[in-house]
Amino acid sequence: LRKLSIDISLKDVGFSYKPFMRRFSGINGDASIEKGVAKLAAVRGNYGKTALNDLEGEITDIFGSPNMKFTLEAMIDASEAISELKDIPSLKTFKDLDVTGVTKLNASFNGGVLAVSEKSKNTPPLKIDAAIDLSQNGIAYKKLIKKSPGAALTITSALTVKQNTFEGKGSLNLGTSSVNVDSVFSRKVFSSTIRFKGEDIKVADMISVFPYFEKNSPSLGTINLDIVRRRVPEGERLLYNGELRVANALFETPYLTRTLRDVNAVMRLDGNTGTVVIEDAKIGASDVSGKLNVIDLSKGIVNFNLFSDNLDTADFATAKERKELRPDDNEGVPDKDGGEKGVDAGAPIRGGGRISAKQGFIRGISYTALSAEAAIGKDAVNISPITFTSHGGQVSGEAVLFIDKKSPNLLETSFKVSRVKVAGIFKDLGAKEDILTGRLTAEANLSVKRGAIPMSSGLNGKVVLSAKDGKLKKFLVLTKIFSIVNILTITELFNTGMPYGTIDGKFYVKDGVISTDNFFLEGNSLRMSAVGEIDLPNSTMDSTLGLHPFVTVDKIISNIPLAGWIIAGREKSTITMYYKIYGPLKNPEVEAVPISGMGKKILGIFERIFTAPIKGMGTDKEEKKEDATEPRQ
Numbered sequence: 049l050r051k052l053s054i055d056i057s058l059k060d061v062g063f064s065y066k067p068f069m070r071r072f073s074g075i076n077g078d079a080s081i082e083k084g085v086a087k088l089a090a091v092r093g094n095y096g097k098t099a100l101n102d103l104e105g106e107i108t109d110i111f112g113s114p115n116m117k118f119t120l121e122a123m124i125d126a127s128e129a130i131s132e133l134k135d136i137p138s139l140k141t142f143k144d145l146d147v148t149g150v151t152k153l154n155a156s157f158n159g160g161v162l163a164v165s166e167k168s169k170n171t172p173p174l175k176i177d178a179a180i181d182l183s184q185n186g187i188a189y190k191k192l193i194k195k196s197p198g199a200a201l202t203i204t205s206a207l208t209v210k211q212n213t214f215e216g217k218g219s220l221n222l223g224t225s226s227v228n229v230d231s232v233f234s235r236k237v238f239s240s241t242i243r244f245k246g247e248d249i250k251v252a253d254m255i256s257v258f259p260y261f262e263k264n265s266p267s268l269g270t271i272n273l274d275i276v277r278r279r280v281p282e283g284e285r286l287l288y289n290g291e292l293r294v295a296n297a298l299f300e301t302p303y304l305t306r307t308l309r310d311v312n313a314v315m316r317l318d319g320n321t322g323t324v325v326i327e328d329a330k331i332g333a334s335d336v337s338g339k340l341n342v343i344d345l346s347k348g349i350v351n352f353n354l355f356s357d358n359l360d361t362a363d364f365a366t367a368k369e370r371k372e373l374r375p376d377d378n379e380g381v382p383d384k385d386g387g388e389k390g391v392d393a394g395a396p397i398r399g400g401g402r403i404s405a406k407q408g409f410i411r412g413i414s415y416t417a418l419s420a421e422a423a424i425g426k427d428a429v430n431i432s433p434i435t436f437t438s439h440g441g442q443v444s445g446e447a448v449l450f451i452d453k454k455s456p457n458l459l460e461t462s463f464k465v466s467r468v469k470v471a472g473i474f475k476d477l478g479a480k481e482d483i484l485t486g487r488l489t490a491e492a493n494l495s496v497k498r499g500a501i502p503m504s505s506g507l508n509g510k511v512v513l514s515a516k517d518g519k520l521k522k523f524l525v526l527t528k529i530f531s532i533v534n535i536l537t538i539t540e541l542f543n544t545g546m547p548y549g550t551i552d553g554k555f556y557v558k559d560g561v562i563s564t565d566n567f568f569l570e571g572n573s574l575r576m577s578a579v580g581e582i583d584l585p586n587s588t589m590d591s592t593l594g595l596h597p598f599v600t601v602d603k604i605i606s607n608i609p610l611a612g613w614i615i616a617g618r619e620k621s622t623i624t625m626y627y628k629i630y631g632p633l634k635n636p637e638v639e640a641v642p643i644s645g646m647g648k649k650i651l652g653i654f655e656r657i658f659t660a661p662i663k664g665m666g667t668d669k670e671e672k673k674e675d676a677t678e679p680r681q
Contacts, residue, residue: 070096223253269297332363352401441468486518519545
């Protein structure tokens, strides 16, 4: 065999070989063996959709201790290559990796052929140098990496294959930034060490690879990192050591409407634990700082303490709300899917912590001294208690955000409001004058169904409220009512604010429709009650309002006949008026309704309310002296 001499010319050769999934085809080139030297010259061909553009070189001393020297140029069909790697049971990393497009590869091989085998103990190391251009590839790995074709990404590497180890030095080049990667893999025990180091990496370059950022928006800032990732045999654990620092970053995320800016943070890792310190971060008018302690990195267990001088919930509106920041628009939260054990599998975050803010706005309502305790579990985020001060009163409550997609509800919340100034709420919501004053007390239990579009269509629950000792001015609906009928003394009161003793209401919410048969205002000058519905998803209302002024008929100037309303009391001198209010919430229609046009159920509700003893208007005994209310057509 040592004297064997062979010359072969390959012309469009094709064949299949069982270990390989695809066919070799169109192979051309020259091969020879002479005096123990095997040579390949200008070999080219195809394997599936992968094109081998050029392979040439030689192997010397093939019958003794063979050494190789080859160069290779190829255009690799990435999706075919990854599919074959996924079929190798030991290569679990490739299971969740998807790559499309064509990868350009240039490589050289120099050294001992048998270095790839454990049978030879004295073979020289095999050195493999490679340049890989992934710029035209699309790459996705779980939810951690998402690169679009066209984003610049190249890899250069120098791998040395020894008897017991693979040792590599390389560079990962993103745009104009580079990350050096040094690695050592043990061939005898399942362990490895990889070091990532980069200085002044541009945030804009990193954004091109990660799905957490908006790629088409301006971005600024730098990243410095020096992190070592070690896999140890005991339980195949992953351990991390080192530091990553973000400086003066500005970027947008697909999940939020507004831009994050002035982000300065540092992450320090120590084995299976670590810390993240947010030195400063701003979004809209809000700011956040604080610390997150990583208790167990592999299991995603953390605790945190976050602070804010100003925190406005509108600044954290989801991207689905870009057109308008309102509670009845579609809202969403980022998906939180679990995975395999270990941080590389995307372990869900669990743990708890505290959020506090000096001041800010919640859905447009101002507050101070907010404090919230959060517990993050596998299936839900529990926030309890939540407390803050708003317009001289106290608000407390709790909320549960369900992460588990099998849960029928996305959110459940309950809260209590105690003696909050009503005028301040209306002012926060844009009222130009104090249309309503007094102190508000309320209790609410609400839930939101998962997947409801718009979000308000999934709203269900109950709200009970009461306002005390305030004043009421004419606003849209009342202005329309008093354009139909003018109650002289009461109209004058409305101009400066009509005093009332109590406003009480009990509301039920079903799939975004708010209904009540018990909304009531009582004052020394009149009683007023409403029955009906408000449809939040469609922004419409359909209700009936009853008005019972404590004045005699001669004080009323009306544009319509009064005979159709109820007249009662001593000498039939008082009147109760009814109005139908319907149409769009922003500008509803108001029509006077005679008693003949009212249903028995609604009429019974109003009669019960309006004939009840009048608080502050004398004793029950005095009330009984008056005639019973009698409907008159």
